[in-house]
Amino acid sequence: MLIDAAFQGLSWNLAHDVRELFAFHFMVNALLAGTAVAVMGGAVGWFMVLRRQAFAGHTLAMIAFPGAAGATLAGLPIAFGYFGACAAGALALAGVSGRHSRESAATGTVQAFALGLGFLFVGLYHGLLNGLQALLFGTFLGIDDGQVRTIVAVVVVALAALAVGARPLLFASVDADVARAAGVPVRLLSFSFLLLLGLAVAATSQITGALLVFALLVTPAATAHRLTSRPLVGLGLSVAIALVVTWLGLALAFFSVYPVGFYVTSLAFAPYVVARSLRR
Amino acid sequence: MSEAIRLEDAAAARGRHVIWEHVSLTVEQGEFVAVLGSNGAGKSTFLDVVLGLLPLHHGSARILGRAPGDANAEIGYLPQRHNFDASARIRGVDVVRLGLDGARWGVPLPGRPARARKERLREVIALVGAESYAERPIGALSGGEQQRLLIAQALVRRPRLLLLDEPLDSLDLTNQAGVAALVQRICRDEGVAVLLVAHDVNPILGYLDRVVYFAGGTAVAGTPAEVITSETLSRLYGAPVEVLRTGDGRLVVVGVPEPPFVHGSRHAH
Numbered sequence: 198m199l200i201d202a203a204f205q206g207l208s209w210n211l212a213h214d215v216r217e218l219f220a221f222h223f224m225v226n227a228l229l230a231g232t233a234v235a236v237m238g239g240a241v242g243w244f245m246v247l248r249r250q251a252f253a254g255h256t257l258a259m260i261a262f263p264g265a266a267g268a269t270l271a272g273l274p275i276a277f278g279y280f281g282a283c284a285a286g287a288l289a290l291a292g293v294s295g296r297h298s299r300e301s302a303a304t305g306t307v308q309a310f311a312l313g314l315g316f317l318f319v320g321l322y323h324g325l326l327n328g329l330q331a332l333l334f335g336t337f338l339g340i341d342d343g344q345v346r347t348i349v350a351v352v353v354v355a356l357a358a359l360a361v362g363a364r365p366l367l368f369a370s371v372d373a374d375v376a377r378a379a380g381v382p383v384r385l386l387s388f389s390f391l392l393l394l395g396l397a398v399a400a401t402s403q404i405t406g407a408l409l410v411f412a413l414l415v416t417p418a419a420t421a422h423r424l425t426s427r428p429l430v431g432l433g434l435s436v437a438i439a440l441v442v443t444w445l446g447l448a449l450a451f452f453s454v455y456p457v458g459f460y461v462t463s464l465a466f467a468p469y470v471v472a473r474s475l476r477r
Numbered sequence: 478m479s480e481a482i483r484l485e486d487a488a489a490a491r492g493r494h495v496i497w498e499h500v501s502l503t504v505e506q507g508e509f510v511a512v513l514g515s516n517g518a519g520k521s522t523f524l525d526v527v528l529g530l531l532p533l534h535h536g537s538a539r540i541l542g543r544a545p546g547d548a549n550a551e552i553g554y555l556p557q558r559h560n561f562d563a564s565a566r567i568r569g570v571d572v573v574r575l576g577l578d579g580a581r582w583g584v585p586l587p588g589r590p591a592r593a594r595k596e597r598l599r600e601v602i603a604l605v606g607a608e609s610y611a612e613r614p615i616g617a618l619s620g621g622e623q624q625r626l627l628i629a630q631a632l633v634r635r636p637r638l639l640l641l642d643e644p645l646d647s648l649d650l651t652n653q654a655g656v657a658a659l660v661q662r663i664c665r666d667e668g669v670a671v672l673l674v675a676h677d678v679n680p681i682l683g684y685l686d687r688v689v690y691f692a693g694g695t696a697v698a699g700t701p702a703e704v705i706t707s708e709t710l711s712r713l714y715g716a717p718v719e720v721l722r723t724g725d726g727r728l729v730v731v732g733v734p735e736p737p738f739v740h741g742s743r744h745a746h
């Protein structure tokens with residue numbers, strides 16, 4: 198049967214299968230990193246959807262790809278490549294967008310350039326050919342201890358910053374003019390948020406791959422926005438969906454022959470479709 | 478200290494372009510003031526000056542006894558705007574709440590302050606009569622309903638000065654009258670000074686203490702009877718302008734020259 202072929206590792210005994218999941222060090226790493234990434238992606242994604250900056254998020258994901266490929270080529274830690282490229286990308290986006298936060302033509306130009314650069318690095322480093330698929334579509338195999346530490350540290354710092362700035366950021370996102378008059382530093386916040394988005398993209402890319410970042414960054418958030426208009430409930434829901442999707446996705450990928458990115462995207466897509474059909 | 482606003486020989490400029498100059502006026506605490514003038518005359522610019530968002534090019538300004546910008550915590554502001562679009566999925570009550578603590582950093586803690594906050598939100602939403610729709614997403618509300626919630630947002634911190642930039646714009650006549658009466662009630666009951674920017678003075682004419690009229694690169698202030706006259710407006714525009722009173726007491730201004738003016742240098746053809 199197709200199912201049996203796809204899930205060769207599964208014994209269909211839940212307790213046994215869960216124990217199996219945690220038996221491997223690489224899998225514990227993937228679950229740790231995935232949990233951190235899901236919390237951050239769900240929270241930052243909720244603000245990104247509210248601010249309509251999905252295109253900027255997508256562009257940052259395209260920048261993550263040459264970052265990772267470049268780091269591999271230069272023999273640097275891959276997490277360094279992801280975070281470095283996305284932080285630099287956020288600075289560049291803040292630069293090109295200037296006062297208008299939705300300057301899509303300039304953003305698109307940066308995106309195309311980044312993608313081209315990524316393929317150049319992959320071309321230069323022949324041995325990476327195998328890794329190309331992982332860079333684009335995700336993996337849970339190669340997440341080493343250092344990478345987990347970096348991801349968790351970045352996520353903790355980023356979430357703390359988000360918690361401190363959440364209310365002014367919400368104000369600036371909903372009503373920039375009034376927020377500015379009330380003394381909220383709107384431009385500083387919009388810049389800081391881009392940076393935060395860059396970090397979230399960089400962290401998420403390491404699990405889902407650069408092309409499928411949106412599975413954790415947009416889909417859970419968009420689902421939450423459809424289901425509730427209460428900010429706190431929406432944020433919580435977005436994080437919860439991202440978490441469930443990540444855990445299930447990693448578990449399914451572990452027992453089957455298909456890549457983790459596929460499961461995470463499909464699992465995230467399902468509640469979105471349900472939410473859409475519930476409310477129109 | 479009872480003066481809400483004092484401008485002395487003030488001039489405002491955007492870049493090198495002087496929008497208006499030689500403006501001197503005072504607004505007393507608790508007054509209802511209309512800010513009138515054609516498109517581009519500098520009404521919104523005036524509010525920017527009051528908020529300290531645009532430094533004066535010349536002259537001096539005191540807002541609630543302080544320098545512009547220093548008293549913003551005591552100012553409620555509703556900018557000139559288009560409505561929230563239909564996809565804005567955040568409740569009306571959340572938008573009102575932003576006016577209360579949206580500028581605060583850090584995580585709000587539960588407890589007494591949280592309960593007081595809830596109570597104040599309920600109170601101000603009742604004040605503008607928005608109880609029945611405050612829990613709905615703001616994008617799904619009508620223009621008039623959104624406007625009432627935004628006025629509630631501007632009021633929620635009990636400001637001493639309320640700046641409303643064209644709050645009656647895009648409302649039907651019934652809603653214009655309703656919102657105008659609401660603002661008058663707030664002004665009277667809470668002793669708040671109100672600056673209300675309007676294109677049509679008639680919905681608020683009966684409530685006004687004073688008028689600030691921007692035209693011809695400057696502004697004059699006074700009671701409606703002093704300012705909205707053929708003589709004053711003709712002098713201000715530098716062209717013959719007539720003020721007519723209709724049978725039902727409405728004022729109609731006719732003959733206003735087309736903008737843009739080269740201020741002060743425009744004469745009758």
Ligand SMILES: Nc1ncnc2c1ncn2[C@@H]1O[C@H](COP(=O)(O)OP(=O)(O)OP(=O)(O)O)[C@@H](O)[C@H]1O
Binds near residue numbers: 514515520522
């Ligand atoms: N940010 C800006 N930069 C440069 N010029 C500006 C800016 N904002 C307004 N202006 C110019 O300043 C002048 C006054 O604008 P303002 O918005 O104050 O007019 P207004 O009286 O509020 O007009 P309206 O009735 O159309 O709202 C206009 O000529 C406008 O083009």
Ligand SMILES: [Mg+2]
Binds near residue numbers: 520521522557642
């Ligand atoms: Mg204006």
